[in-house]
Amino acid sequence: MIREELLAITNNNIEEASLDALYQAVLSVTQKRIENMEHVHGDRTVYYMSAEFLIGKLLSNNMMNLGIYHEIAQTLKEHGRDISEVEGYDPEPSLGNGGLGRLAACFLDSIATLGINGEGLGLVYHFGLFKQVFENHMQVETKDVWLDKPSWLRKTDTVYSFKLSDVNVTSRMHEIDVLGYRGKKTTLRLFDLDSIDETLVTQGIDFDQSKVDSNLTLFLYPDDSTEQGLRLRFAQQYFMTMSNVSYIFDKHHDDIDHLYQSVVVQINDTHPAMSILLVIQRLMKHGKSFDEACSDVQKMFAYTNHTILAEALEKWPLSYFEAMDHELVVIIKKLQKKVDAVSKDPAVAILDKDKRVHMASLSIHFSYSTNGVASLHTDILVNSELKAFADLYPDRFNNKTNGITFRRWLQFSNPELTQYLIDKIGDGFLSEATQLRAFEAFKDDARVQEDVLRIKQERKDDLVSYIKKTEGIDVNPTSVFDIQIKRLHEYKRQQLNLLYIIHMMHEIREGHLPKRPVTFFFGSKAAPAYTIAKDIIHALLTLSSIIEKDPVVSQYLQIVFVENYNVSKAEHLIPAGDISEQISLASKEASGTGNMKLMLNGALTLGTLDGANVEIADLVGPENVFIFGKHSDTVIDLYATSGYNARHYYETNDNIKRAIDTLVSEEMLKEGTHENLSRLHHELISKDWFMTLLDFDDYVETKNRMLDAYEDRLHWAKMMIVNISNAGYFSSDRTIAQYADEIWKVNHE
Template identity: 40%
Template sequence: MKRLTAEDLKARMTTYINTTYRLDVKEATEEEVFYALAAVVNEQVKPLWDKTNERYKSEQTRQVYYLSMEFLIGRLIESNLLNLGMLKEANQALQELGFQAEDVFTVEQDAALGNGGLGRLAACFLDSLASLNYPGHGYGIRYRYGLFEQRIIHGNQVELPDYWLKKPYPWEVRREEEACVVQFQGIVRMHQRRNGSLEINHEHTDKVLAVPYDVPVIGYENETVNTLRLWSAEPVSGAPDNSGDQEEFYHHLDFEHSIEQLSGFLYPDDSSYEGKELRLKQQYFLVSASVQNMIKQFKKNYRLSSKHFPEKIVIQINDTHPSLSIPELMRILMDEEDLGWDEAWEITTRVFAYTNHTTLSEALETWPIAMMQKLLPRIYMIIDEINERFCQGIWFDHKEKRDKIPELAIIADEQVHMARLAIVASFSVNGVANIHTEILKKKEMKEFHELYPERFNNKTNGITHRRWLMQVNPKLTSLIQDIIGDQWVKRPKQLISLLRFQHDKDVLEQFAKVKNENKLALANFIHQQMGITVDDQSIFDVQIKRLHEYKRQLLNVFHIIYLYNELKENPNLDMTPRTFIFGAKAAPSYHLAKEVIKLINTVASIVNYDKDTKGKLKVIFLENYNVSLAEKIIPAAEISEQISTASKEASGTGNMKFMMNGALTMGTMDGANVEIYDLVGEENMFIFGLRAEEVLDYYQHGGYHARDIYNKDDRVRRILDQLNNGEFGTHDIEFKDIYYNILYHNDPYFVLKDFEPYIEAHEYAESVYRDKMKWQRMSLINIAHSGKFSSDRTIQEYVNDIWKINPT
């Protein structure tokens, strides 16, 4: 397809504004110009999208479907323009029309379809699938409201509704003709047919209409456009005949309201029974609509019997949230396609692959039996039968594991264990970093690994370099292309060619200049947003991620308090100025995490305005962290804080984004930090703290006493006493929960244990920073090795080892 020039874009946008808004371009707002540009992009995308679908159908190609409760896609305008090869032309066209591109692009709301790394990973995977010409599509939920819009008021996190769909979303296409019905509750009746088979009737159900909205996923300069299908819950048209039954009528009204909730909120508060039930309904809504749709498309496109389903379809479930798709496929194959159990099970276990994203036992999903029986009676019956056959198989075929049945059983302790269901029914189970997969095999899922060693494999996460380098850091991209050409754009591992220039002073100075320009841009943004002036010559030290105890924002804050105490004692301390930048949301019901946000902001309010610090210390908490905010921060970062308790972070992808943009990792040997370490070596990052095996040993055998460190280390004691006595805060009970969690719950994430090595690592980092050329050389070496962490590499490994699909 012919690429549009800047002149073409100007002409088409002008025509759109003239005809749609009856305005001259000079009178148009940024919002009107944005919708005009989006309309031009969609004109380019539609024929490519249609041709891609037609190609998949005509070539009868095997396809992968990525099922995820989250797709954190962020804004799409720049990404779509970049992948169509029109971003520079669009920037030029907007400028010539009298508009700032950034002002036009920021009209688009971040699509609030996810929360953290899990959802962003799914978005990167879809980008790589399309860019590598693979037939792969996503299925998710079209949440009307995101997690929440975060505001910081008096230092506290305040949650406001994140209604991201209040303006039209230009990228989605409603496909009402492909809607399907999802059923909840009801009564299951069985009848034996004359041939001995069972006929299943699911009666008196509550029905919900699942309406798909399709979002195009555009490959990079290759004319492939895949699909992200998002389901919206709507009432089934036509009111039921209540025959004057008032109770039934009110039940129906109540259900109509609950339908809206199904695709209403990302992560409903599940601290109550009703919230937990809504979350389960959301999961089934996603998988039932998706699996029904897959089978319908399969029959339409391939005209084969369902027995051939695994030859043409592979389903990757992103964590346990979509694992109800397993019994749902069994239900359809048996109840609607009339297959027997053995045939249905053989098909199902050849279709599903499962990605695990956690080593946290509390994050391994379970559902109360009673809740599932009531809400999904037929699905529970199938899970119960899967469990029964699985346990019998262990009893008869693995006698040495009979005593392990309670910890292997899918249904145990009045709970349905979703990770166990996913492992039993999938042909592949993968972790997302080498260390994570080894912990799964040797500890968390040891018994399953011994049963099915051939199923377990590792697929280290990745990020799309198109978005996280080319789009967010055009100056760095341009410099790299000037130095080594542009072959790395299609083959990111070729960034390794930068190593030839690690001792070239002129090249290193050019890299330093780009970083300084990005720092200045972020400093201006911070001043614009918060009215705070930060020193753009200071070290920009960044921790942006979900707020969780294991990610240890608290360790970072303790270090800041330590530095502040040092400066208070000696205001003339020879210290390189530092700006600590945070971005994080805490789950609304996660009290301790919200306390840490309050602490960060309280420390900021004291440190930033204390004259004794002489501007050497600034603390910035940027509210409402999301993809667009990350895109502003990451290019300017110099230290990347990846300081989770070793063994707790499955992989991380923020570490990869920072590395690709030249920040140096301050981290524990956890998640993908280990693989960054394997590439760049200890001399090009700052590693500290307990190793995973030490943490796991403490958990298993004890031997750690936080109070001993409190008693021996006067720096630690002073910080904790400051929290306890109200020195940080407006009253003396403000941060007592943090104090008690550390000392009376024995510091469950080893903040005190890692405090001293963390301080030492930072002191070493500061000494290195003073040698500008050494720092810049380390930064270049990190960028050069970052190509390994492109999601293109990850997807290729999934394709080769799991999915077995071919590019078209």
């Protein structure tokens, strides 16, 4: 049937069809089947509100979930065409940045898979966060253009008009189908500014930030390093939440008197928190009293906290709300009076003494659930960062450890391993991920160990070819693949990995040669205004060039910083990883999800006891994970007592001093830029807010021990098998089932 459809669309000429025509044919066949799928339904609708939905390329994922991927691939192969060329042509929606957005995408997949009546609500971004380009060892930001080709985004006739301060704007809804695994489908509803003007962006990512009625949806997270940028980001959040709330009230116009019975809104971090104010406003306009509206909202909203970093908890000047809509100021002040009746503690205030509105406080007070995203993260929230709230509302706090769409990161990204697992334990794990545990029975089987190593090497060979094709870099396929792919932030400590590589470079120059070469893969973007993060990228790219030019060191070390890291590149990197770098400062990473994807594909974790690393270590046992670094309790105490002094480590540890001073050595300065390297050098010595130097010695010792362990190939394979077998817990299906049962109170399959 599929073969006949493809032949009919291409006029019986698959062999000579243009790539665009072939893509359109495969797209048409796939979309036809999607149209006939049942949409999720139920008595109560879950709206998952998020500023990001990093859904990745959809064609392959949709074909996989429909169960037609292999039939289409075989048909194309019979006519001399490779499905990979069609997959490569499929545009990648630039709708997110990191883990927050990827998690939202995984959750929608699981909502559809489990048949939950839920939808995603967010925004269209014409140029995404930005496209990363490296020039002169620097990150340069350009437009990430993805809407120039036919995509899965459908324009609708649903529009909402409202004011942004004194500017009239129109919001138009677009839709993307999200398919569950051989089940039902749901819809991601994204709103765009009807009057958007892409021509405002002329060079790089700069544009006139004052033209709100023309620029609101150009970029995800507009640069907020200026007052104008801050106001634009605030306006973008207002536009998103106003559009989302308008849609909800439009769809449920017959249920407004008891809206909380028909609707639950899960806000993914605080970006959508303004929707709480807007729903109160709408309910009051419908005739509800203020107290009734507040009561309804508290039964309708649930909040996911994604951060322990105080600076990441959004606070907006009250004047911004005043400029947008005076009614919101009145509501905020009345909400603060309600809070005062419960507690006078400034720590729980919505409106503080500086007239700033705390969006996390708003989200906690006027919702019925606040959840963390890993057991350690939730413990820290309850016992430390949000203790004042947890003492007020002990029954509202709960944990929902994050999960991943394991089918995408296994079945699609690593089909060889998937087929091998099916041959050994059957295919039940594709629907119920915890059935992977059956594979652990083979951990001592030498033949299986050899097979697992063979499959890993095949994935490494694939990555080598991919890197050569996309980056123009030759990589040693027999080296250890050490992978750190995540947003560039000091708390994630890419700078610790940087210092280790510098240390190893010096050790090699002194004749201490490693048993096997190591290739260090990085993939990450730094926010445009995040100066130190960009300095870390510069240092890594500069060091990469120095190592490449060293005839001795280059035989043992290589840095590959993948340009413009995204989901498509992750699908090649993750199956090939040997070492999964999860080295954030303990107590600072909420969860992490890259750790789960790499574990699922047989990489071993090198990490601190932070985020979901704690649960990974519990599942696989201490003998199958490599843990280093100070405990979160110690770190929290050091912050509380100002007990960490970076300069002390620099002045008393020769290896640390040598590594840091290399940043401003003649060799580095000749290859790199003085301003960036000296600024990073000074930062590490004088501040080092995320305590890189605290864990340096333990990191070096543990990583070297891990590299030694790699040489016992069969024992390493045994550890791989244990990790793969226990990764099923981290399925987003499990996470969403817990949300459904414990927070949303809705049925699922």
